[in-house]
Amino acid sequence: MVEEARRRGTSTVLDAGSLHEGTAKLAGVVDYLVASERFAAQATGSTDPEEALRRLAASHPCVVVTLGERGLLWSSRGKRGRLPAYSIACVDSTGAGDAFHGAFALGVARRMTWEDLLYFASAAGALACTRLGARQGLPSAEEVASLHVSQSSYPRRGG
Numbered sequence: 001m002v003e004e005a006r007r008r009g010t011s012t013v014l015d016a017g018s019l020h021e022g023t024a025k026l027a028g029v030v031d032y033l034v035a036s037e038r039f040a041a042q043a044t045g046s047t048d049p050e051e052a053l054r055r056l057a058a059s060h061p062c063v064v065v066t067l068g069e070r071g072l073l074w075s076s077r078g079k080r081g082r083l084p085a086y087s088i089a090c091v092d093s094t095g096a097g098d099a100f101h102g103a104f105a106l107g108v109a110r111r112m113t114w115e116d117l118l119y120f121a122s123a124a125g126a127l128a129c130t131r132l133g134a135r136q137g138l139p140s141a142e143e144v145a146s147l148h149v150s151q152s153s154y155p156r157r158g159g
Contacts (some may be wrong), residue, residue: 002029011108015101019043027060034064034104036097049073053080064118066100069091072122076114083118086126086147095134100125103144123147 005012014026016035019042027033027043031136033056035043040052050073057075071084090144103124107117114148127139127147139147 002026013101013105013108015097016043017097030060032062032064032104032108033060034066034101037065037067040065062114064104066097066125068096072115072118074118083122086123088126088130088147090129092132092137093129094132095137096125096128097140098134099128102138120144 002012007041011032012030013032013034014023014030016023016027016033016039018036018038023039024043027035035056037049037052040049040056041047044055046052049067053063053065053073053075057064058078060075061077065077067073067085069085069090073082073083074080100121104117104121108119112120123144124139127143128134128137130147132139
């Protein structure tokens with residue numbers, strides 16, 4: 001499937017939650033590896049997220065390691081950084097990862113800049129935590145945009 005996507009010029013994203021044979025194979029060939037902290041530790045043998053990111057980035061052009069309420073770490077084409085989580089009142093974190101990954105894939109399809117992509121996916125994941133249930137917690141695009149604008153203390157370009 002990845003080969004077919006490449007042939008068509010379509011970007012590929014992997015939601016790597018935990019290490020399995022198939023996940024390990026796909027991790028090595030996708031354009032965007034979006035990994036949980038658990039996957040990063042299992043795949044690299046390092047429990048230090050920064051070190052795990054460094055190791056994953058050695059063989060992947062774009063890597064994100066999600067850290068839940070601690071935000072995320074990223075590496076893209078030789079640059080690295082950290083993005084804190086949005087400040088929200090968490091009701092239920094079920095579905096937050098799915099919301100993050102779905103928004104990330106949508107942002108890739110929309111060809112968002114790297115920074116906007118990370119903020120967009122982070123806002124979607126955060127909003128999913130403000131309601132009970134995975135499906136009911138999925139935010140709309142308008143809600144995601146509204147959270148990003150309303151969080152004046154959230155670090156943005158030039159901020």
